[in-house]
Amino acid sequence: MSSYFDWDTEKAELLISKNYFSFNASFLLMSQILYLVMMSTHLISKLYSEQGIGSGLEIGSYVLGWVITLCVILFIAIQFRVLGYRRHLVSFSNQMFQYSNEIQNLLNERGLQLDNYLVKIIRIGEIVMLFTAIATGIIPLVYGICMCAELEPTHMLIEEVLEVNLQMSLAHSPCLLLITWITLNAANSAFTVVMVGIIYFQLSKISISVLTPVTIRQRVNGSNAFSRRIEYQVMTRSLGVRDDTFVMKMYRIQQMFNRLLNEFFASILISCHHVVVLGVFVFMSFLFIEYSAAIMSSGISATVLFLMGISCPIIAEWYESLVSGNTCETSAEFVKKTRRLTNRKSYFYKFVLSCPNMAYQTGEPFFGVDRRTFPQFIQQGLEFLITLLVM
Known part of the structure; x- marks a missing residue:
C-alpha cells in the first residue's frame, strides 16, 4: 500500500494498484506537505533565534535539514505528477514492453544475438534498476534508523516542536513506522519515474541501432504503379x-x-529535480570543505554521508546526460546514414528529412x-560553490 502501481506477473503488465486508495494518497501527500x-x-x-545555529556538527545538521527539505519538495512534486498521470505511465510502460517483445521476436526469427555494445547497454540498465530496487527498500529503513540520532534534522524537529523525546523504543514505533511508510511512498513514486525513464532510453537506443541502415538499394520492379513511389530495400544493422x-x-x-515520454517528463514538477540535485551538491560540498576537520573527527559514518551527498548528485546528472545523449546521437546517426544512402527525390528521403532527433525535453x-x-x-x-566560499 505504498505504491501507486502493481505488477501482473501472468500478463507481464503494469497496473494501477487496487490497494492504493485515494485516501491513502491524500493522507501521505498531506503528511509530507505538513512536514x-x-x-x-x-x-x-x-x-x-538568539541561540543561533551553533557550530560544527550542528551546522552540518542545519544544512542537512535544508537538503532534506529540498528532497521532500522534489518528492511532493513527483507524486503530484505521478498521481495525475498514473494512467499515462501505465499505458506508456505497457506499450514499451510490447514493442520490446516485437523487436526481440524479430531478432529471434533471424537467430541473431544482440551486438556486444547493445548487450553492454542492457547490462548497465539492469544494474542501475537493481540498485534502484534495492534503494527503494533500504532508504526508508536507513532513514528510520538515522532518525533516532540526536543531530538528525527530523529528530530535532520532533523534539523541539512537538516536545517529544524520540528514542528507539517500542513506545515510539508507531511514529517511526509512520514516517518510514511516508518515506517509502515518496521513494516508490520517485523510483518508478526513474525506472520508466531508464527502460525508455534502453529501448530507444537498441531499437534505433538495429534499424540503422548499412546499405539501401532500390527494389527490383519497385515502382508502385498506383502511387508511383520508388520503393527501397534497407539492409539494417541487425534485422536483415x-x-x-x-x-x-x-x-x-x-x-x-x-x-x-516528454509529455510526462517535460513538466516543471519533474524538471525541478535538476535544481534539487544542484542544491544538494553545492550545500554538501560547501559544508564538507568549510567544516572538514569537524566532520572527519566525528567518525567514518559522517564522512561517508557527506561524500555520498557530493558524489550522488554528480553520478545522477552524469547518467541522465549520458543516456539522453546516447539516444540523441543514435537517432542522428540513423538520419545521417539514411539520407546519405537514399535518392534525394524519393519518398523515403523526404520521410527522413521529417525525422527530428530523439530529444529528452x-x-x-x-x-x-x-x-x-x-x-x-x-x-x-562550481560557480555557486566558489561564491559561497568567498562570501
Missing part, C-alpha cells in the same frame, strides 16, 4: 533486409514513444538534456 511546512518554519526560525515502409513504421513508433523551455548538460551542471555548481 515540509514544519521543517521550513523550524529551520528559518532557528536561523533568526527490410522494406522501407517497415523501417519508417518502426521509427515513427519510436517518435511516438519520445512524444509520450525535461527542463524545457529553459534547456533540454543531452551530453552538454553534465559539463554545464559542473560549471554551474
